[in-house]
Amino acid sequence: MSQTSCRLFKGEDMVYEALDFYDVDSQLSEEEIMVRDMVRDWVDAEVLPKIEHACRDGVFPDEWRVALGEMGVLGAPLDGYGCPGLSYVAYGVICRELERGDSGLRSFASVQGSLAMYPIWDFGSEEQKNKYLPKMASGDLIGCFGLTEPDYGSNPGGMITKAEDKGDHYILNGAKMWITNGTISDLAIVWAKLDGVIRGFIVETGDEGYSAPEMKGKHSLKASVTSELVFQDCKIPKDRILPGVKGLKGPFSCLNNARYGISWGALGAAQACFHSAKEYTLSRIQFDVPIASYQLIQNKLAWMLREITKGQLLALELGKKKDDGSWIPEHISLAKMNNVDIALEIARMARDMHGANGILDEYCIMRHMANLESVKTYEGTHDIHNLILGRHITGIQSFTRSE
């Protein structure tokens, strides 16, 4: 045989080199870069070697909760009460690096920080903040967020979960669905109607009449816990209501922050898929040459590069707006919708480029692809964000037939 060794990949290691074509990260502060590197190194060392097993077993490894708390990234942009007090840009970067590992990991952090800690931080009483926030920031307490119901997804205002004032306590009745972290949570932020008005309540694990069975059989976000929350005459003390907000503004404020994080996070998944596709197509030989030398492959890689770069610029500009306060919810809708959409398309394309190997869990792509199907739907579906933008452009809401 004695043929020339194929040295096409000499000197190039499998190390993750984050795609940053426009050098977007050069706009990060020194502190934001240190946070990025901390999370990136942790994902390399502790998440990537274990993620496929976590997915097969359908568990969220508890050591990840501990590590996130130790790193101090939970509730990143919140300040005081033991919270990190980072910028929104830093929070975005954290989401991006976590989701480069897995969307389920980023979901854990999003739910904990934006959906459970944030409402306590913004709408909670002083006692509630002091009681919960330091332990949630350290990862000692896990929170979840109950808004969506089996029959009320895109239309949360129609929720049927209700609270009754019984004088010295409240009684909750109803059910929530698709709740990330539900079964492993120590507390749930539950949105329910009290005299017809949506209010937030803190329900603790162990409260009478409360249970959180896990939903099994997901083909997506397999390393993330998804649950139902069931309230059957659930009795909670009076001091568990969030005093600072009434109406849908409460849950929507939380969702704005979570969606903002997703707009960065999806890029992490997309970058992981791009990296894998680039490495694979450079090393896969067909018809005697690497398939990356074919125009069809290069066209796909170029498209990925283009969309990721645009998404990065979008996310960073949105982050700056979050930090200086000049954002509107529609800005977030645009970024969440766009970046998840392109990430999913990139994951699908990457799967294609890996050929049959692409279906194996040796590569991250099919996992990211399946995860992103959820990410596209949760926290405001892709289409709902289109309608939010449509209303912004025309001034005409198209969500409902009435009004």
Next chain:
Amino acid sequence: MEITIIAETQENNLHSVTRQLVGAATSLGASPTILCANGIGADEAAGISGVGKVVSVNGDCFTTFDGGAWATAFDAAAGEGVIMGAATAQGRDVVSRIAARRGIPVVQDVVALSEGIKMTHPIYSGKAMQDVTVAGDCAMTLRANIFSAADDGGSAESSIVQQSGDVKIAVQEAIAKASERLDVTDADIIISGGRGMGGPENFDKLYSIADGLGAAVGASRAAVDAWDEIPHNMQVGQTGKTVNPSLYIAVGISGAIQHLAGMRTSKFIVAINKDPEAPIFKIADYGIVSTWEEALPVLASEIANLQ
């Protein structure tokens, strides 16, 4: 040019690299002086062709390795010019201390040497080479097995000097070589088995070769998935470890793209496989078309002969 060589010893003999140092020194036109700690190897050194003088540096300090004490003793016994040693842990330590004592530069791990004095040494773990020139006196260590060894045929004069230094390091306890297996990510040589090994019990053959080489044993995913006895921490490849050793020996591994992803940057790759069409041969520097049953016993005995 005056060159003084610090003899490298092994147990109570001259280490073979010392002859290579002499070969390198004579190629520069020097008749080097060899310094032997406590006279170890002095007789053999005197018989090496091209050697000018052999000096036994006798001192109490040489019973424990302390680079500072040894450098003090050798420095006093060495002449001007070039100080040359082997690029071993001890050689680098002693030679760099002599350089610091003398205020002369030191260049370590030299792999090419010519008059001038021009030296080439690897940087970035061999990803690049650096050429330097030193005009005056200097110190250097040479990498082993690069320079031609000088033969016998000399009859240099021998002398003895008493020199020592203060030993500041005390050995509290000798620790026998750890019996635990090297991890593939820490090893400079890896020998890996795949499903072609037939069964996990046959990995013993790999372990015995690995022990002789100070190598780690790795495995392909096919082997790890097939046999519970082969743990995941041995797996090299896409979902296992990414390794970058000097030498990677793949036995009974076909070379699926997922395996290549974890080991393709190894500096030298040897493949043993009975299938001449196995993809592993495409990236192997030396491919051996053979069954492992025939190849491994020969490999084991050849490696034993090297020691």
Next chain:
Amino acid sequence: MFIEVSFVALNMVEIAVLLKQVPDTNAKIAILGGRVDESAVTSWVTSPYDEYALEAALQHIEAAGGSITAITLGPDRADKVLKDAAALGVTKLVRIWGDGWEDLDSNQVQFALVDAVRASGAELVYCGKQSADRNQGSTGPGVAEMLGAACVVEVSEFDASSSSYVRPASSGSEKVTVSSPAVITFSKTESDLRRPNVRGIMMSKKAQIDLVSSDVGSSQVNFNGDSSPAEKPPGKTFQGSDCIPEVVGLLRDEAKVL
């Protein structure tokens, strides 16, 4: 009422840790204009063996009390290794640099480092056994010589309570103790390297870096240039186990890996 306040701190130590910034060890090294192209390096990190030295120093002062001075020699970008050390709790940070210092020889480097070590008041110096860029291994022993200190090289284990170090020996390894002052060069140890956290990163933002320089004289070494390593010869295939003696010979003599 008399309250006895006793503060037991055995062997409080001052440790200087020498940290070098190098290109990420996984990075591709390119040659441009006859030298390694630093501008092509996208990621700069603390040299890996130095990280083990820093970890040992942190463990040492946790056990014994004392403080650490992190010292680096490098241009502006090298501040990052000091900030990273600060994020792990190091409070005293020193960077050494001077005009035209791109190509210092071994003596000049050691001389500058020794100045900074002396100024720190440290009696122990911890560093990596060699840097990941120049791979020389001269700095630790050379600094020790200039300080008149002992040096234990290639330490793989460290016990803070007994101040003992494990180094390689001809038949395995050996545990040694060393009199102060001393320089210890570390290879990879069993310790897990600690990770920074957000609190540490916030602290590092406030940490001050002292920028110092030294009169290091002129270099006695001429740096002629860097080049890519020689291309490997094309792969060879051998038939049957009879060829193995020849292959082993080639591995030793041609590939030089045995």
